[in-house]
Amino acid sequence: MATTTSTDKPRIGVIIGTTRKARFADKPAQWFMELARQREDMEFELLDLRDFDLPFFDEVASNLWVPSEDPKARRWQETLAGFDGFVVVTGEYNHSVPAVLKNALDQAYKEWMRKPMGFVGYGGTGAARAIEHLRGIAVELQMVPLRNAVHIGGGEFMKVHPLGENGPMESIAYAIEPAAKAMLDELSWWARATKAARAADSNQSEQAA
Template sequence: MSKPKIAIIIGTTRDTRFADKPAQWLLENAQKRDDLDFELVDIRDYDLPLFNEVASNLWVPSQDPRVVKWQEKLAEFDGYVFVTAEYNHSVSGSLKNALDQAYKEWNHKPMAAFGYGGVGAARAIEHLRGIAVELQMVPIRNAVHLGGGEFMKVSPLGANGDMSEVDAVLQPSLKAMLDELAWWTDATKAAREKTA
């Protein structure tokens, strides 16, 4: 039996984004597990327009081929981890738009988050969880927060060090998040298969 697939979604698209650094750290650490398969998915690669469909794809099939390509990619996965910054107490506009471009593909799957910034993107992750509920995802409790002095150790705004400098601080929350994600992935996958 194949292992459940989890997308690690990079949630910002700015040229100067910091997201690549924590996303790569997350992928490398997540791939050490033997119960889930992980893939990095960058919304930057999909050139998504601002949402302009007739309605959500719950009601009407999407027409823009870029949007359909995004939906097809999302459908491959059994769960998601969003790597997110905090923009004005929320997620980036590019991540919100990417979330809005699909509906059915998110349903009945768990989501987790790795946030970074001054307060570890805590407010953005809280907002993301509310969005996830509306998309019928299962937001899990545990998250990874890279904030404050630890963020400044690895950010270009600070010392721009290697992620290894904050590894020990992040590992406990990473383990808790991935353990919980694995449990919910198994539970929701079994339920989706039962009702398919």
């Protein structure tokens, strides 16, 4: 069996899906990154939407049809293109996704296509409704939304949130780590499968050219 090298491993972007000054997302995102980086079959990089300063979508059309004009949108697209899958860390705003996250999803198309997307949600219901909306958006972007997800909700959420006990994420690992590991297993399978399929398509296109 061939040895897997670093370049063979799928690259996964972990997106912090909110930019509020008072956001809670950093705490679960760092916990998830520490857990994910224990894996030897994937590489992970944190993508903070604060670092991209995306404008509201105002292009002629999706970049599937027309190249985007805004340089900030193009920088975001170029960043996404280097990844083989994604995990979104999100809260739930009024039963749905944060506006900045929806905008970030709308600012690309080709770069999302045929890649898996997993979810880490937090809030009273563990962002269950936001994640369901994200799954529908992912389907429209021709992605593979994963079945398994991490839901940090209810009593566990209040144990780690500053408005509650503000305890460490490790204090609720017993409740959320099994779901995270199941999601990572699923993510690995789909990231490898879709990466291989995209490479095969690319090779066929080059041969036909």
